[in-house]
Amino acid sequence: MNSATLLLDLYRTMARIRAFENAAEIASQGGVAAWGLAANAKPALVRGPLHLSTGQEAVAVGVCKHLSRRDLLTSTHRGHGHTLAKGASVVTMMCELFGRATGTNQGKGGSMHIADFSIGMLGANGVVAAGIPIAVGAAHALKIKREPHVVACFFGDGAVNRGPFLEGLNWAQVYELPVLFVCEDNRISATTPTAPMTAGEGATARARSLGLDGLTVDGNDVTAVHDAAQTLIEQIRAGGGPRFLHALTYRFKGHVSVDPGTYRDAAEVEAALLSDPLTLARAKLLGLGVTAGDVDAVDAAAHAEIAAALAAAEAAPWPEPADAYQDIADTGAGTWR
Amino acid sequence: MALMTYAQAAATALGDLMRVDDTVVALGEDLGRGGVFGQYRGLQAEFGAQRVIDTPISEAGIVGAAVGMALAGLRPVVEMRVIDFALCAIDEIVNQAAKNRFMFGGQGRVPLVMRLPIGIWSASAAQHSQSLEAWFAHIPGLVVVTPATPQDNHGLLRAALASGDPVVYMEHKELWGTQAEVDTDEVIALGKACTARAGGDLTLVTWSRGVQPSLDAAQVLSDRGISAEVIDLRTLWPWDRDAVLASCARTKRLLVVHEAVQVAGFGAEVAATVAEALNIPVKRLGAPRIPVGYAQPLENESRLSVDKIVTAAKGFFA
Numbered sequence: 300m301n302s303a304t305l306l307l308d309l310y311r312t313m314a315r316i317r318a319f320e321n322a323a324e325i326a327s328q329g330g331v332a333a334w335g336l337a338a339n340a341k342p343a344l345v346r347g348p349l350h351l352s353t354g355q356e357a358v359a360v361g362v363c364k365h366l367s368r369r370d371l372l373t374s375t376h377r378g379h380g381h382t383l384a385k386g387a388s389v390v391t392m393m394c395e396l397f398g399r400a401t402g403t404n405q406g407k408g409g410s411m412h413i414a415d416f417s418i419g420m421l422g423a424n425g426v427v428a429a430g431i432p433i434a435v436g437a438a439h440a441l442k443i444k445r446e447p448h449v450v451a452c453f454f455g456d457g458a459v460n461r462g463p464f465l466e467g468l469n470w471a472q473v474y475e476l477p478v479l480f481v482c483e484d485n486r487i488s489a490t491t492p493t494a495p496m497t498a499g500e501g502a503t504a505r506a507r508s509l510g511l512d513g514l515t516v517d518g519n520d521v522t523a524v525h526d527a528a529q530t531l532i533e534q535i536r537a538g539g540g541p542r543f544l545h546a547l548t549y550r551f552k553g554h555v556s557v558d559p560g561t562y563r564d565a566a567e568v569e570a571a572l573l574s575d576p577l578t579l580a581r582a583k584l585l586g587l588g589v590t591a592g593d594v595d596a597v598d599a600a601a602h603a604e605i606a607a608a609l610a611a612a613e614a615a616p617w618p619e620p621a622d623a624y625q626d627i628a629d630t631g632a633g634t635w636r
Numbered sequence: 637m638a639l640m641t642y643a644q645a646a647a648t649a650l651g652d653l654m655r656v657d658d659t660v661v662a663l664g665e666d667l668g669r670g671g672v673f674g675q676y677r678g679l680q681a682e683f684g685a686q687r688v689i690d691t692p693i694s695e696a697g698i699v700g701a702a703v704g705m706a707l708a709g710l711r712p713v714v715e716m717r718v719i720d721f722a723l724c725a726i727d728e729i730v731n732q733a734a735k736n737r738f739m740f741g742g743q744g745r746v747p748l749v750m751r752l753p754i755g756i757w758s759a760s761a762a763q764h765s766q767s768l769e770a771w772f773a774h775i776p777g778l779v780v781v782t783p784a785t786p787q788d789n790h791g792l793l794r795a796a797l798a799s800g801d802p803v804v805y806m807e808h809k810e811l812w813g814t815q816a817e818v819d820t821d822e823v824i825a826l827g828k829a830c831t832a833r834a835g836g837d838l839t840l841v842t843w844s845r846g847v848q849p850s851l852d853a854a855q856v857l858s859d860r861g862i863s864a865e866v867i868d869l870r871t872l873w874p875w876d877r878d879a880v881l882a883s884c885a886r887t888k889r890l891l892v893v894h895e896a897v898q899v900a901g902f903g904a905e906v907a908a909t910v911a912e913a914l915n916i917p918v919k920r921l922g923a924p925r926i927p928v929g930y931a932q933p934l935e936n937e938s939r940l941s942v943d944k945i946v947t948a949a950k951g952f953f954a
Binding site: 371373402403404405406407408412414415416417421422424425426429431432433434435436437438439440441443444462463466467469470473625626627628629630631634635 | 659661686687691692694696697699700701702703704705706707708709710712727728731732736737738739740741742743744776777778779799800801802803826827873874877
């Protein structure tokens with residue numbers, strides 16, 4: 300694959316994530332009557348918290364490009380990009396956000412718990428850093444079963460201050476497990492800057508202190524993420540044990556979709572928008588001789604695909620109340636009171 | 637039949653399963669040397685360090701990793717040493733293991749047995765003596781098992797391992813050395829109580845370390861002309877309401893006995909269920925709402941005793 304073809308492919312997935320999240324954001328307005336906003340008279344199509352990864356697409360796309368459906372992935376509460384880049388259908392994903400029976404989780408999880416086990420995506424998680432030990436355990440199982448796959452474990456910069464980060468990285472290193480830890484560093488922990496609350500030199504230094512090699516990369520440059528992830532995943536597949544990728548990026552939106560994020564410095568946001576990973580990739584594509592028309596066509600196709608997903612989700616059936624009693628446990632099934 | 641301790645019965649059940657199912661692994665602190673109570677003795681020598689895994693002191697990591705292992709096709713058994721340490725892994729137990737199947741729409745299963753030894757033992761004081769079964773009985777998605785005898789620790793562990801669900805398996809630390817004949821072919825179903833003693837005047841419902849003093853109390857009561865039936869629930873979720881209600885319908889009196897703190901204990905659930913269904917007098921006997929003290933006179937305040945059970949039971953006949 301020449302570099303223009305590869306980059307256009309990466310751009311296409313980023314554009315699909317961007318279109319998906321932009322559509323979901325609009326569909327969520329009024330969904331959470333928090334942050335001082337009153338609920339709209341019309342109920343939102345996407346209820347509940349919707350954590351957008353807008354601006355962070357290059358990290359998900361650059362890493363997941365190297366994963367097959369048999370490789371595994373754990374995600375965060377901000378997991379649409381990881382899920383889509385891993386290969387999930389935007390239709391079943393949108394259905395899940397709409398809470399429909401045809402969603403990836405049959406409407407039981409929503410955005411914050413989106414998962415598609417059929418493509419090795421083991422779930423977004425409502426608890427910061429909770430996916431780390433789960434990823435490590437999945438990798439431990441792969442090693443015990445001698446399966447030649449790897450696990451990509453995504454988490455944010457806030458997660459490095461939680462205990463499971465230490466426990467999980469230590470574990471992966473001690474048992475030499477096939478995990479790529481990806482710290483998606485968007486510089487903010489919910490609504491508070493991470494740096495003043497993080498001692499020492501941060502994520503990479505903490506990983507290095509446990510003996511994990513890794514790379515720090517411009518997380519807005521999808522090619523850079525792609526190349527760094529390729530190097531690290533090749534080392535992991537060769538039996539080198541876990542690796543650490545620290546991707547520096549920025550969250551364009553608030554913590555959840557109805558949070559305008561006004562607590563941030565306007566100049567900081569404005570500067571970050573200049574490093575929009577899609578804008579950067581588009582400029583690079585034009586430099587490689589791809590025409591603006593070709594890139595526009597990718598955007599238009601993504602938009603059309605998501606429009607169809609929205610329509611499908613709105614028309615999809617709701618779960619039945621009886622479904623609330625399904626898939627809890629087999630032992631004692633039916634005796635829920 | 638073979639003479640076994642409560643600890644050996646569990647090791648036998650686990651070893652027998654590991655021999656026929658190579659997806660079963662055990663992980664936790666100090667498992668290689670047999671577990672701190674000997675309940676894994678011999679297993680690492682037989683199955684190797686890759687299947688009987690010594691872990692770092694990382695309780696959240698242990699349970700979280702076990703969830704990941706389960707999702708990737710293994711059937712892990714997790715050891716927490718004492719239930720008090722499992723509190724370091726409460727997110728992993730409650731939010732991750734218990735919720736996984738439902739929250740992800742049935743895409744995955746977490747066949748995971750978490751062994752969380754409970755109870756007062758060897759003057760272990762406030763942080764190594766708790767009985768927190770009610771916490772876990774409250775959580776949808778968890779099965780809660782509380783074996784009282786070597787036979788039950790064999791049969792119930794086997795049932796837990798076969799269930800395919802996340803199971804909180806609570807052995808009582810003071811029972812590890814209890815010895816009895818064990819029939820390794822006996823099948824015990826989760827959710828089935830056992831009538832440890834038949835009687836007609838009063839039903840004592842109990843579990844775990846509460847069973848033996850309840851049986852002893854029933855003997856004392858019998859000497860005084862009161863015939864007490866003793867029901868060992870064996871599992872708290874699901875719990876055998878049919879057996880309890882059938883017994884109470886006959887005896888017209890219920891006393892629930894447990895070592896855990898009485899306030900908001902599982903005895904309240906049993907008592908309320910019986911009172912709602914049968915409108916008969918019910919009583920509870922559990923520990924006062926105090927931390928377990930170190931000195932014997934302090935610890936005794938939290939312990940069950942035959943006298944306490946007899947006194948509570950006689951209250952029905954005053």
